Amino acid sequence: MNFLQEVVDILLAYIVESFDRSTKVIDFHYPNELLQRNNWELSDEPETLDDILISCRATLKYAIKTAHPRYFNQLSTGLDMVGLAADWLTSTANTNMFTYEVAPVFVLLEYVTLKKMREIIGWQDGHGDGIFSPGGAISNMYAMLLARYKMFPEVKEKGMSSVPRLVAFTSEHSHFSIKKGAAALGIGTESVICIKADERGKMIPSDLERRIIEAKQKGYVPFFVSATAGTTVYGAFDPLIAIADICKKHDVWMHVDGAWGGSLLMSRKHRWKLNGVERANSMTWNPHKMMAVPLQCSALLVREEGLMQSCNQMQACYLFQQDKHYDLQYDTGDKALQCGRHVDIFKLWLMWRAKGTIGFEAQIDKCLELSEYLYNKIKDREGYQMVFDGKPQHTNVCFWYLPPGVRYLEDKVERMKRLHKVAPVIKARMMEYGTTMVSYQPQGDKVNFFRMVISNPAATFEDIDFLIEEIERLGQDL
Amino acid sequence: MNFLQEVVDILLAYIVESFDRSTKVIDFHYPNELLQRNNWELSDEPETLDDILISCRATLKYAIKTAHPRYFNQLSTGLDMVGLAADWLTSTANTNMFTYEVAPVFVLLEYVTLKKMREIIGWQDGHGDGIFSPGGAISNMYAMLLARYKMFPEVKEKGMSSVPRLVAFTSEHSHFSIKKGAAALGIGTESVICIKADERGKMIPSDLERRIIEAKQKGYVPFFVSATAGTTVYGAFDPLIAIADICKKHDVWMHVDGAWGGSLLMSRKHRWKLNGVERANSMTWNPHKMMAVPLQCSALLVREEGLMQSCNQMQACYLFQQDKHYDLQYDTGDKALQCGRHVDIFKLWLMWRAKGTIGFEAQIDKCLELSEYLYNKIKDREGYQMVFDGKPQHTNVCFWYLPPGVRYLEDKVERMKRLHKVAPVIKARMMEYGTTMVSYQPQGDKVNFFRMVISNPAATFEDIDFLIEEIERLGQDL
Numbered sequence: 001m002n003f004l005q006e007v008v009d010i011l012l013a014y015i016v017e018s019f020d021r022s023t024k025v026i027d028f029h030y031p032n033e034l035l036q037r038n039n040w041e042l043s044d045e046p047e048t049l050d051d052i053l054i055s056c057r058a059t060l061k062y063a064i065k066t067a068h069p070r071y072f073n074q075l076s077t078g079l080d081m082v083g084l085a086a087d088w089l090t091s092t093a094n095t096n097m098f099t100y101e102v103a104p105v106f107v108l109l110e111y112v113t114l115k116k117m118r119e120i121i122g123w124q125d126g127h128g129d130g131i132f133s134p135g136g137a138i139s140n141m142y143a144m145l146l147a148r149y150k151m152f153p154e155v156k157e158k159g160m161s162s163v164p165r166l167v168a169f170t171s172e173h174s175h176f177s178i179k180k181g182a183a184a185l186g187i188g189t190e191s192v193i194c195i196k197a198d199e200r201g202k203m204i205p206s207d208l209e210r211r212i213i214e215a216k217q218k219g220y221v222p223f224f225v226s227a228t229a230g231t232t233v234y235g236a237f238d239p240l241i242a243i244a245d246i247c248k249k250h251d252v253w254m255h256v257d258g259a260w261g262g263s264l265l266m267s268r269k270h271r272w273k274l275n276g277v278e279r280a281n282s283m284t285w286n287p288h289k290m291m292a293v294p295l296q297c298s299a300l301l302v303r304e305e306g307l308m309q310s311c312n313q314m315q316a317c318y319l320f321q322q323d324k325h326y327d328l329q330y331d332t333g334d335k336a337l338q339c340g341r342h343v344d345i346f347k348l349w350l351m352w353r354a355k356g357t358i359g360f361e362a363q364i365d366k367c368l369e370l371s372e373y374l375y376n377k378i379k380d381r382e383g384y385q386m387v388f389d390g391k392p393q394h395t396n397v398c399f400w401y402l403p404p405g406v407r408y409l410e411d412k413v414e415r416m417k418r419l420h421k422v423a424p425v426i427k428a429r430m431m432e433y434g435t436t437m438v439s440y441q442p443q444g445d446k447v448n449f450f451r452m453v454i455s456n457p458a459a460t461f462e463d464i465d466f467l468i469e470e471i472e473r474l475g476q477d478l
Numbered sequence: 479m480n481f482l483q484e485v486v487d488i489l490l491a492y493i494v495e496s497f498d499r500s501t502k503v504i505d506f507h508y509p510n511e512l513l514q515r516n517n518w519e520l521s522d523e524p525e526t527l528d529d530i531l532i533s534c535r536a537t538l539k540y541a542i543k544t545a546h547p548r549y550f551n552q553l554s555t556g557l558d559m560v561g562l563a564a565d566w567l568t569s570t571a572n573t574n575m576f577t578y579e580v581a582p583v584f585v586l587l588e589y590v591t592l593k594k595m596r597e598i599i600g601w602q603d604g605h606g607d608g609i610f611s612p613g614g615a616i617s618n619m620y621a622m623l624l625a626r627y628k629m630f631p632e633v634k635e636k637g638m639s640s641v642p643r644l645v646a647f648t649s650e651h652s653h654f655s656i657k658k659g660a661a662a663l664g665i666g667t668e669s670v671i672c673i674k675a676d677e678r679g680k681m682i683p684s685d686l687e688r689r690i691i692e693a694k695q696k697g698y699v700p701f702f703v704s705a706t707a708g709t710t711v712y713g714a715f716d717p718l719i720a721i722a723d724i725c726k727k728h729d730v731w732m733h734v735d736g737a738w739g740g741s742l743l744m745s746r747k748h749r750w751k752l753n754g755v756e757r758a759n760s761m762t763w764n765p766h767k768m769m770a771v772p773l774q775c776s777a778l779l780v781r782e783e784g785l786m787q788s789c790n791q792m793q794a795c796y797l798f799q800q801d802k803h804y805d806l807q808y809d810t811g812d813k814a815l816q817c818g819r820h821v822d823i824f825k826l827w828l829m830w831r832a833k834g835t836i837g838f839e840a841q842i843d844k845c846l847e848l849s850e851y852l853y854n855k856i857k858d859r860e861g862y863q864m865v866f867d868g869k870p871q872h873t874n875v876c877f878w879y880l881p882p883g884v885r886y887l888e889d890k891v892e893r894m895k896r897l898h899k900v901a902p903v904i905k906a907r908m909m910e911y912g913t914t915m916v917s918y919q920p921q922g923d924k925v926n927f928f929r930m931v932i933s934n935p936a937a938t939f940e941d942i943d944f945l946i947e948e949i950e951r952l953g954q955d956l
Contacts, residue, residue, distance in 0.1 A: 001490055007563040008486050011570045012479055031578055031586065031805050040587060042594045042827070046834040052560060055831060056567055059824065062583045063571045074580060076818070079572055082530060085485040089534055091565035092489045093541045094557055094772050100509055101909075102552060105540045108509065109518060116520045134612035137817040145662055159666025160638035176792040177817055183790070184623055184815060186664025188637025288818075294572050296820045312661070314654040321919055323899075323926070325906035327509050337662060339615040339655055340554070340766075342774045342820070346537065349520070353533060356524040421801075428803035431579075441799055448801070 003049050007056055014060045018067040018079065019458060024434030025068045027061060034062060064437070069458040070466060073437040075232070075260050078292040078456035086350035087294045090343045097132075097341035098333025100326060107330050110345040113352070117285065118301055120265050122278030129308050130301040131336055132344045136259030137177035139284040139300035140226065142337065144168065144181045146282060146302060147224040147253035149311040156311065160186045167191045167215045168224040171203035171238060172444075173231040175257060191220075200388050201236030203227060209246050222252045229274050229283075230261020230290075233443055233451055234388065235396030237261055240276030248279070256283040259298065261394055263290035266360045270368060273393055287348045290367070290395075290455050291360055297344045308335040367454045371395035374452060374464045383407055383472070387449050395454040400447075401426065401471050403478035420447035422478050429474040436470050481527050485534055492538045496545040496557065497936060502912030503546045505539060512540060542915070547936040548944060551915040553710070553738050556770040556934035564828035565772045568821045575610075575819035576811025578804060585808050588823040591830070595763065596779055598743050600756030607786050608779040609814055610822045614737030615655035617762040617778035618704065620815065622646065622659045624760060624780060625702040625731035627789040634789065638664045645669045645693045646702040649681035649716060650922075651709040653735060669698075678866050679714030681705060687724045700730045707752050707761075708739020708768075711921055711929055712866065713874025715739055718754030726757070734761040737776065739872055741768035744838045748846060751871055765826045768845070768873075768933050769838055775822045786813040845932045849873035852930060852942045861885055861950070865927050873932040878925075879904070879949050881956040898925035900956050907952040914948050 017023050029037065038058055047055075065071060067079030095103045097110070110132060119126035133139045148155055152163040160166075166187055170178045172194040179189045193215065196207040212222045225247050227238040240256065247254035256262070256277050262285030264270040265277070277283060281303050288297040302308060313334040322328065333339065352360070374397050378384040387398035403422060409415040423440035430436050439451045452467070495501050507515065516536055525533075543549060545557030573581045575588070588610060597604035611617045626633055630641040638644075644665055648656045650672040657667045671693065674685040690700045703725050705716040718734065725732035734740070734755050740763030742748040743755070755761060759781050766775040780786060791812040800806065811817065830838070852875050856862040865876035881900060887893040901918035908914050917929045930945070 001494070001559075004490065004493075004559055004563055005486070007566065008483070011567060012482065014570060015482075016479070029582070031582070031808050034582060035586060040590050040827075042591065042830045042835070044835045046837050047831050049832070052563075052828060052832050055828060056563070059567065059583045059587075060571065064573055064580055064582070066572050066580075074574065076572075076574065079570070081479075081482055082527075084569055084572075085482055085530075085534070087569035088485065088566050089489060089537065091562055091569065091772055092492060092557070093538065094544050094554075094562075095542055096552065096554065096773060102542055102544075104507070104509070104512060104542070105537045108513060109537075112518050113520065134616075134820065135816045135818045137815065138612075141662075141815070155664065155666065156661045157666050157668045159643075159660075159669055160664035161643055162666070165637075165639055175817070180790065180792050180815060182637075183634045183792075184619075184663060186633065186638035188633065188635050188640070189792075190635045191637055294569055295574055296818060312658065314658050314661075314667075321902070321926075323902045325902070325909075330509050337615065337619070337658060338613045339653070340613045340774060342612060349518075350530060350533060352520045353525050354527070354530050357520070357522045359524050424799070424801045424803070431803075448799075 006053060010053065010056055010060070015067065015079065018065040019069065021069060023065070025071050025437050026064050026431055026434045028431045028434060029062065067458065069456060069460065069463050070436040071456065072452055072454060072467065073439050075289045075453055075455060076295055078458055080292050080294070080351055082354040083292070083294045083347045083351045086347035090346045093343070095343065097343055098331070098339065100330035101324065103343065106343045106345055107332060109349045110332070111330065113345060113349050114299065114301065117299060121283060121301060123303055127305060128301060128303045129305050130299055131308065131332065132297065132299050134342065135296050135298050136175070136257070136284050136286050137180060139259070139298050140175070140177045140257055141181035141184065142300045143255040143282040143284065144185060144224055146307055146311055147255065148185070150253060150307060151223050165191065165220045166223045167193055167220045168226065169193050169195055169208055169211060169222065170226040171195045171197045171228060173197045173201045173234060173236060174226060174228045175232055175259065178226050197236065200390065201231050201234030203238040203243065205239055205242035205246060208243065212246065212250050212252065222250060224253050224255060226255045226257050229256050229258035229277065230394045232260060233396065233441065234398060235261070235392055235394030237273040237393055240274060244276045244279035254280045256280040259284045259286040260289050263287065263364055266291070266357060267364045268361065269365055290364055292363065292455060292457055293348045293351055297348050312337060363457045366457065367395050370454045370459055370461065370464055371397050371452070373461055377464070378468065387446060397452040398449055400449045401475055403475045405478055416447050422475060423448040423450055425478060426471055426475045430470065436467055438467065484531060488531065488534055488538070493545070493557065496543040497547065499547060501543070503549050503915050504542050504909055504912045506909045506912060507540065545936065547934060547938065547941050548914040549934065550930055550932060550945065551917050553767045553931055553933060554773055556936055558770050558772070558829055560832040561770070561772045561825045561829045564825035568824045571821070573821065575821055576809065576817065578808040579802065581821065584821045584823055585810060587827045588810070589808065591823055591827050592777065592779065595777060599761060599779060601781055605783060606779060606781045607783050608777055609786065609810065610775065610777050612820065613774050613776050614653070614735070614762050614764050615658060617737070617776050618653070618655045618733070618735055619659035619662065620778045621733040621760040621762065622663060622702055624785055624789055625733065626663070628731060628785060629701050643669065643698045644701045645671055645698045646704065647671050647673055647686055647689060647700065648704040649673045649675045649706060651675045651679045651712060651714060652704060652706045653710055653737065656704050675714070678868065679709050679712030681716040681721065683717055683720035683724060686721065690724065690728050690730065700728060702731050702733060704733045704735050707734050707736035707755065708872045710738060711874065711919065712876060713739070713870055713872030715751045715871055718752060722754045722757035732758045734758040737762045737764040738767050741765065741842055744769070744835060745842045746839065747843055768842055770841065770933060770935055771826045771829055775826050790815060841935045844935065845873050848932045848937055848939065848942055849875050849930070851939055855942070856946065865924060875930040876927055878927045879953055881953045883956055894925050900953060901926040901928055903956060904949055904953045908948065914945055916945065
């Protein structure tokens with residue numbers, strides 16, 4: 001107990017430090033250096049608790065401060081105190097989600113929360129099904145699995161060789177997990193047809209319909225469309241109403257990957273961007289991103305009740321005894337792909353209680369306001385070029401910073417070649433100084449650009465100002 | 479911060495209570511009762527922090543005390559203070575496993591720990607690969623995915639329709655996740671051939687070979703054998719050497735599902751039960767079970783390096799930039815099925831440092847000693863009947879308790895019918911009194927029996943004595 005309290009004291013100090021702008025986001029070291037500088041080896045003999053405390057301190061010393069108000073590197077940032085407390089409680093309760101028997105409260109809270117989320121999506125009376133899964137990639141994989149089973153239930157017993165060639169559709173800007181899922185499920189990445197996106201990164205519905213018809217003509221069976229609500233790089237929202245019309249017409253399962261953008265449903269100001277989501281058959285929604293719930297917390301919501309159960313159940317009698325003394329509808333284990341399942345619900349539920357829906361809304365609205373502030377500030381600023389025109393729809397702001405040495409180059413090829421190297425160098429310097437972190441990547445034929453995202457409720461206008469100054473400071477000599 | 483400390487105080491009190499034998503394992507209520515008795519609803523408006531503390535207390539009040547020395551219900555029990563502290567630190571660090579960039583220390587610790595585990599398996603110099611996945615079912619699914627890819631790499635792009643009919647083999651006592659994985663991967667449950675087990679629950683190698691040959695004769699392609707090291711119900715260890723010989727002869731991937739029994743590799747006294755595991759191509763090993771690491775902590779170990787990467791990579795450039803300034807071999811995200819991946823490594827690593835290998839060994843040996851004590855105590859005791867003969871190989875002890883009213887029944891059919899109802903009633907009473915919890919299930923043609931398992935290092939000989947007395951007390955009138 002004393003030991004636990006000592007660790008808590010270390011953690012509390014770390015948290016205070018994480019929110020302090022004068023501390024580094026990261027104390028960066030190269031992998032080999034970090035391996036050599038510390039003894040991380042496992043041995044036969046035990047260490048003392050004092051050594052263990054030293055290991056805890058060392059681990060935190062070299063960790064990224066993901067709660068730092070200037071950490072913009074990922075879609076999941078920030079640290080909510082209620083969410084953290086809930087996660088500590090979850091660890092202490094140390095149980096599994098498979099049955100009401102071993103997790104009575106958590107199973108009920110999942111039931112209550114999934115229903116609430118379905119109501120927010122707009123499914124009638126919150127009817128339907130769902131599960132918290134280990135991340136958006138697995139949630140998307142569940143959706144694909146359900147779509148396949150819905151159309152060809154025999155695939156469960158007989159496998160893919162019993163069905164015609166299935167094809168799935170998603171935009172060229174969608175998350176790679178759609179292809180990863182198709183590879184794993186035995187569908188194959190070549191059967192994932194990438195639909196063109198417009199210059200803002202939104203799926204072009206006419207291209208979707210054209211490709212569906214083309215696939216049918218080849219004798220393939222379109223079974224799954226994954227629309228994205230909030231793409232990873234551009235933060236684009238696919239036009240869900242138009243996509244829903246096409247899915248209905250061609251009788252294809254409509255999935256909405258809202259891992260990143262789904263949380264905008266919590267905002268009265270921004271939820272129109274997902275109009276049409278209520279017509280989807282399934283939706284991925286990760287509260288660990290835009291709602292800043294501690295990692296991980298990803299939900300798959302499904303409109304049809306009972307489908308998950310029949311798709312995934314194996315009725316292992318040693319786990320799901322049918323002669324138990326309570327109502328078995330709360331035993332959720334058999335509808336999961338997992339056997340044991342981590343308790344991811346409590347942190348979301350407790351944060352929701354502490355903030356209310358309006359608290360999440362305010363937090364989300366503020367992040368979007370910050371991104372608009374950044375956009376307005378750099379769109380006409382010298383040395384900046386936006387990757388696409390127009391106000392950001394999500395908190396993603398994609399831009400190039402052109403250092404003076406690149407800005408005035410006349411040779412376009414040389415300019416692009418030089419520009420491609422700018423973001424990686426600035427990013428490496430950010431990490432070495434530890435002042436801030438923001439992501440970059442190329443996309444299609446576009447050379448490396450910065451992708452700024454804001455999901456940390458602790459970020460302010462000043463932090464945005466700082467980011468711009470820092471990019472210019474670190475990039476001026478390039 | 480005050481709030482966090484208040485939650486910690488609640489948690490510390492809960493922990494003390496959990497280890498106290500005079501408190502209940504569970505304060506049981508039926509689902510509807512629990513739903514009505516409390517307000518778990520989510521609303522628009524926030525609650526006060528005081529209300530949040532009340533919710534925390536209520537959640538713990540109705541939780542199962544999985545650390546209680548008399549909680550024997552699952553394969554994962556107990557609560558280790560170092561493991562718990564590590565999990566609290568993990569929550570506080572709140573990051574993801576995909577790259578060295580966002581999780582430098584955790585990624586290195588995973589690297590170090592997986593290597594150590596491979597050394598313990600006996601793979602040369604600890605070479606190979608692996609990943610911590612969200613549970614044994616997903617680890618097993620990874621293994622099946624890798625085996626398929628190894629034999630038919632084109633399946634990744636072209637799907638299952640490009641390959642001949644694949645068949646997998648596992649014993650009739652194996653975990654249901656093998657079938658679940660086959661269903662998900664598009665292989666189909668009918669292509670999982672169940673091999674006969676002997677009366678102790680061990681796979682019969684001659685039956686395996688017969689079924690492999692039979693499958694080949696039908697034109698099917700055997701690609702995967704999953705041997706079990708520690709079955710869920712009987713705790714049986716399949717004969718790995720004989721199975722390895724057959725896999726080698728027929729050129730089939732050999733997987734060992736050691737989710738439950740893999741940890742016996744840590745014990746010099748018991749590791750012989752896994753002799754032959756060093757010849758496997760992959761192994762599932764869940765430290766969250768027999769090593770009492772907090773949930774979840776499941777590893778998949780793979781003998782061939784690089785295979786996971788080529789099987790699963792999609793090279794999403796926005797996540798795995800190739801022009802980063804550090805050694806990219808530590809960016810593990812692209813070999814995973816998940817995108818974001820929870821940090822499950824730190825609790826295992828820190829416990830290993832605190833206990834040393836010999837600490838885990840002592841803990842495991844003690845649990846096995848307790849189960850042998852139970853076995854010796856009941857094997858000839860009046861009113862008990864063992865489900866199978868002989869000393870337990872793992873901590874599973876499977877037995878019927880025959881209450882006086884059933885014990886002397888001459889009509890065999892009636893006796894079985896009555897006996898089938900005994901365990902569920904005793905279990906329901908255990909939960910209502912809250913004194914202890916132990917699992918039961920039928921198996922094949924065997925009516926409901928108790929499956930005792932011991933993985934809680936806090937359990938003692940007295941707790942075993944208590945269990946026997948309690949079963950007799952609660953069942954005497956049946």
